[in-house]
Amino acid sequence: MRHSATAFAPATVGNVGIGFDILGHTVEAIGDKVRVERTSTRGVRITAITGSDAELPLESAKNTAGQALLSMLADEHAEFGLDVSIEKGIPLGSGLGGSAASAVAAVVAANAVFAKPLSQLQLLQYAMKGEQVASGSVHVDNIAPSLFGGMVLTVGIDHPRTKQIPVPPGIKCVLVHPHMFLSTKEARRILSKTVQLSDLVWQCANLAGFISACYTNDLDMIRDAFEDVVVEPQRQALIPGFRDVKAAAVAGGALGCSISGAGPTVFAWCLSADAPRIRDGMVDAFAAHKLGCDQWISSIEPMGARVID
Ligand code: HSE
Numbered sequence: 001m002r003h004s005a006t007a008f009a010p011a012t013v014g015n016v017g018i019g020f021d022i023l024g025h026t027v028e029a030i031g032d033k034v035r036v037e038r039t040s041t042r043g044v045r046i047t048a049i050t051g052s053d054a055e056l057p058l059e060s061a062k063n064t065a066g067q068a069l070l071s072m073l074a075d076e077h078a079e080f081g082l083d084v085s086i087e088k089g090i091p092l093g094s095g096l097g098g099s100a101a102s103a104v105a106a107v108v109a110a111n112a113v114f115a116k117p118l119s120q121l122q123l124l125q126y127a128m129k130g131e132q133v134a135s136g137s138v139h140v141d142n143i144a145p146s147l148f149g150g151m152v153l154t155v156g157i158d159h160p161r162t163k164q165i166p167v168p169p170g171i172k173c174v175l176v177h178p179h180m181f182l183s184t185k186e187a188r189r190i191l192s193k194t195v196q197l198s199d200l201v202w203q204c205a206n207l208a209g210f211i212s213a214c215y216t217n218d219l220d221m222i223r224d225a226f227e228d229v230v231v232e233p234q235r236q237a238l239i240p241g242f243r244d245v246k247a248a249a250v251a252g253g254a255l256g257c258s259i260s261g262a263g264p265t266v267f268a269w270c271l272s273a274d275a276p277r278i279r280d281g282m283v284d285a286f287a288a289h290k291l292g293c294d295q296w297i298s299s300i301e302p303m304g305a306r307v308i309d
Pocket of ligand 1 (some may be wrong): 014015020021022097135139141142184187188261262
């Protein structure tokens, strides 16, 4: 049995536009790392958080990784404690699933120092408890892909069932993160609690069409179905220049473009050859609104969190 372990968990695009709170995919280019070390003192002690300019809570119960581990140790009646250090690779408040990745990396690392490792489903549920601290609600669209890899659909909260959805070959994801902070709690608070029946029908058709098109490599169907008619229209005002950025992506040949998670990162699916042109168009559109950006072109690998040391 190991005494210490470090795990990496990839960033994620939550919602993928049409699958609010239930669909997400990995961004292999970036992620968070968490190191845990067994201690004889019970409890969880966060000893360091690096890689983030913003202040993140060192108090375990208020930290996504810390809370996930507190739940895991308590429910599994662990007779040891954990010292934890977190290395943030995902910008805070970016909509790239940073809180989920820290929680996922924490439970994957901790699992390596348990005498009897837990199942992936148990890890998912403990990571969900961590994510709740950050966003104020339980949702799995970042946690599940970060843990399992690739694009993942999750059905259910109390007894979640996950399914990896195939991503057609040659698809890349362009991500443009404007330099501003958007709170997930705030981006959820502004959402209407009710949906028009006609929008529900449209959204269901788009999600079903998108998923079936992924199974059949039907890029035309992906393009037609890639439209969130419920959440994006409400959130776009939180991101200066969003409409121009989306228009630039579509003009560059993107299959679809929307807000990554709660934003402000905007993502676009496209074919490999179009990715640099689309990225440049999106970056220029943000620049016209006086926003500098980080940007990535990422593949969507079916590889989730793993122990790296
Ligand atoms: N599905 C979530 C949302 C992701 O859009 O609010 C945020 O982490």
